[in-house]
Amino acid sequence: xxxxxxxxxxxxxxxxxxxxxFHDFLEKESALNDVELSREFHISVRDVRTLRxxxxx
Numbered sequence: 001x002x003x004x005x006x007x008x009x010x011x012x013x014x015x016x017x018x019x020x021x022f023h024d025f026l027e028k029e030s031a032l033n034d035v036e037l038s039r040e041f042h043i044s045v046r047d048v049r050t051l052r053x054x055x056x057x
Contacts, residue, residue: 025051 028040029052037048 022055026055029055 025037025041028037032040034045034048038045041048
C-alpha cells in the first residue's frame, strides 16, 4: 500500500507529542522529577505534567 507524504507526516506526528519520545519519557519518568524531566527533554514543566496526565489516563 502506498502512503502519501501527508500520511507519513501525520503518523510521525502521532508518535511524538511535544517532540518527546514516549519510550525515553517512560524510562526516565520514574527516576526524575518534573524539573529534571523538563530539562532533559527541553520542554516546560507544564508540558511534563500534561504528558504525565496523558500517560496515566
